[in-house]
Amino acid sequence: MKIKIKFENFSLWFGNNQILKNINLEIPEKNVTAIMGPSGCGKTTLLRAINRMNDLIPDTKVCGKVFIDNENIYDANVNLLTLRKKVGMVFQKPNPFPKSIYENIAFGLKVHKFKNIKERVTKALIDANLYDEVKDNLYRSALNLSGGQQQRLCIARAIAIEPEIILLDEPASALDPIATAKLEELIHKLKKEYTIVIVTHNMQQAARVSDYCAFMYLGELVEFGKTEDIFVRPKDKRTEDFLLGKYG
Amino acid sequence: MKLKSSFYFYLSAIPLFIFLFTIIFITFYLIINGYPVLSFRFLFSNPEEQMTKGGIFPVIFGSFYLTILAFIFSIIPSILSGIYFAYYAKNNILTFILRTLIKTLSGLPSIVFGLFGLAFFVRTLNIGLSFLASSLTLSILSIPYLITATEEGLLSVPHTFYEAAIALGVPKWTAIRKIILPEAKPLLLSGIFLAFARLIGEVAPILFTGVAFYLKTISLSPFDRFMALPYHIYILATQHEKILKVRTIAFASSLVLLFFALLFGVIAYILRMKIKKYY
Ligand SMILES: Nc1ncnc2c1ncn2[C@@H]1O[C@H](COP(=O)(O)OP(=O)(O)OP(=O)(O)O)[C@@H](O)[C@H]1O
Numbered sequence: 001m002k003i004k005i006k007f008e009n010f011s012l013w014f015g016n017n018q019i020l021k022n023i024n025l026e027i028p029e030k031n032v033t034a035i036m037g038p039s040g041c042g043k044t045t046l047l048r049a050i051n052r053m054n055d056l057i058p059d060t061k062v063c064g065k066v067f068i069d070n071e072n073i074y075d076a077n078v079n080l081l082t083l084r085k086k087v088g089m090v091f092q093k094p095n096p097f098p099k100s101i102y103e104n105i106a107f108g109l110k111v112h113k114f115k116n117i118k119e120r121v122t123k124a125l126i127d128a129n130l131y132d133e134v135k136d137n138l139y140r141s142a143l144n145l146s147g148g149q150q151q152r153l154c155i156a157r158a159i160a161i162e163p164e165i166i167l168l169d170e171p172a173s174a175l176d177p178i179a180t181a182k183l184e185e186l187i188h189k190l191k192k193e194y195t196i197v198i199v200t201h202n203m204q205q206a207a208r209v210s211d212y213c214a215f216m217y218l219g220e221l222v223e224f225g226k227t228e229d230i231f232v233r234p235k236d237k238r239t240e241d242f243l244l245g246k247y248g
Numbered sequence: 249m250k251l252k253s254s255f256y257f258y259l260s261a262i263p264l265f266i267f268l269f270t271i272i273f274i275t276f277y278l279i280i281n282g283y284p285v286l287s288f289r290f291l292f293s294n295p296e297e298q299m300t301k302g303g304i305f306p307v308i309f310g311s312f313y314l315t316i317l318a319f320i321f322s323i324i325p326s327i328l329s330g331i332y333f334a335y336y337a338k339n340n341i342l343t344f345i346l347r348t349l350i351k352t353l354s355g356l357p358s359i360v361f362g363l364f365g366l367a368f369f370v371r372t373l374n375i376g377l378s379f380l381a382s383s384l385t386l387s388i389l390s391i392p393y394l395i396t397a398t399e400e401g402l403l404s405v406p407h408t409f410y411e412a413a414i415a416l417g418v419p420k421w422t423a424i425r426k427i428i429l430p431e432a433k434p435l436l437l438s439g440i441f442l443a444f445a446r447l448i449g450e451v452a453p454i455l456f457t458g459v460a461f462y463l464k465t466i467s468l469s470p471f472d473r474f475m476a477l478p479y480h481i482y483i484l485a486t487q488h489e490k491i492l493k494v495r496t497i498a499f500a501s502s503l504v505l506l507f508f509a510l511l512f513g514v515i516a517y518i519l520r521m522k523i524k525k526y527y
Pocket residue numbers: 014019037038039040041042043044045046057201
């Protein structure tokens with residue numbers, strides 16, 4: 001199986017705080033990889049290292065490498081716009097633009113000079129399982145959608161520009177069980193085409209949606225493997241404690 | 249307990265009432281004293297007989313022309329600088345110095361700007377006493393304020409929108425122009441109108457740079473001198489040889505000035521109310 005993303009001795013600091021400690025991790029293509037761990041252990045930071053969103057935070061320092069398709073994305077000559085087009089991201093809190101549903105998706109398409117914007121918007125909405133709910137209100141403000149619909153709109157916005165990787169940061173944290181089920185179904189569908197990395201607090205969810213699983217603790221990658229192995233036979237005591245709910 | 253809290257309520261409301269009363273008093277005072285000459289004709293005709301009769305059209309025209317020119321000169325540098333401070337400036341010593349300078353500038357008495365305008369625009373650049381020199385001086389006065397207003401407007405837009413755009417591979421400038429600026433627009437316009445409300449009443453910056461005591465005709469040329477409301481009021485109230493005769497005109501002019509300042513203030517306030525709550 002092909003490795004899509006590879007962390008090699010990767011460390012990251014915000015100011016003087018080391019947030020990620022010498023991460024080595026290989027994420028396979030067209031699979032769902034879940035990242036678990038207690039709050040504050042660096043899951044979001046690890047995710048944002050893959051599209052270099054941490055660069056927006058002042059005083060960030062990195063060392064080591066992250067490869068996507070064998071290209072080190074921390075090389076000096078990497079084009080960040082191309083990188084971020086290739087690596088889509090859905091944030092922890094739904095953050096649609098304060099524009100119409102249509103414009104939310106069309107914006108990225110226009111910036112990246114896609115043709116047939118209208119068809120692509122429709123396709124993205126269909127792929128994100130949102131089309132039927134919004135097809136009569138495409139020009140209404142996206143801020144009027146429910147939380148779950150907003151989250152799927154953000155997914156539609158991300159997949160519209162044809163990325164190869166999708167990063168999902170606790171996409172279900174604000175959703176009710178039905179919306180969560182819809183979202184998990186969607187993730188299942190998307191992994192046929194995309195490499196998906198999902199951060200989640202919820203172990204059952206990780207078990208349901210992921211093929212591979214990484215467990216982080218205080219900035220370290222403690223354990224990584226096939227999801228069934230991690231859940232059935234965790235090798236590390238800290239993983240086991242986490243799975244037993246000892247970190248709350 | 250109840251009694252006590254209502255006591256503090258009234259105590260804290262007293263200054264507000266005093267303030268409101270003062271404003272209402274001034275307005276009524278101006279209306280009562282200026283009313284006899286105030287008319288449509290007064291607003292749209294030229295002064296006559298050494299300004300003891302006729303209207304104040306050139307004066308109103310001058311004030312508006314001046315404010316609009318000042319707006320044209322200040323708006324682009326202010327918005328660009330505001331964007332720079334909100335989205336580009338690094339947290340370093342240079343930024344700190346620039347910010348300190350801007351704060352200092354916005355605290356300077358306006359007469360200092362007037363002297364600067366005389367020395368720099370009128371003399372050094374040899375523009376002469378004119379609309380142009382005065383409006384440039386006024387724009388220098390308003391730029392620090394507008395920069396701060398722009399920055400606040402931009403920062404009021406949730407950072408998550410910006411992050412969402414950046415994460416889509418959108419260039420920074422496009423994200424600011426297409427996502428942030430449209431959302432910040434009501435607040436920016438509000439800041440601009442507040443600046444108008446202040447500019448239209450400023451005397452000191454135009455005093456040595458182009459305002460005239462009396463002109464027979466209005467001129468559209470930016471290189472000509474002009475009349476302006478606040479200065480007109482000043483001369484009618486203190487410098488005119490028939491002070492008592494022109495007093496009513498002074499009151500009516502003050503009322504016009506107050507009206508415009510209030511109008512701009514109210515527009516600013518309405519724009520501010522239009523600001524969206526996102527979450
Ligand atoms: N912008 C920032 N500036 C400085 N430190 C930060 C910043 N963002 C996060 N951190 C710190 O980095 C560490 C890891 O944060 P991160 O958001 O990656 O954790 P997380 O595992 O995603 O937590 P959660 O499950 O609560 O979302 C935390 O200690 C946090 O305080």
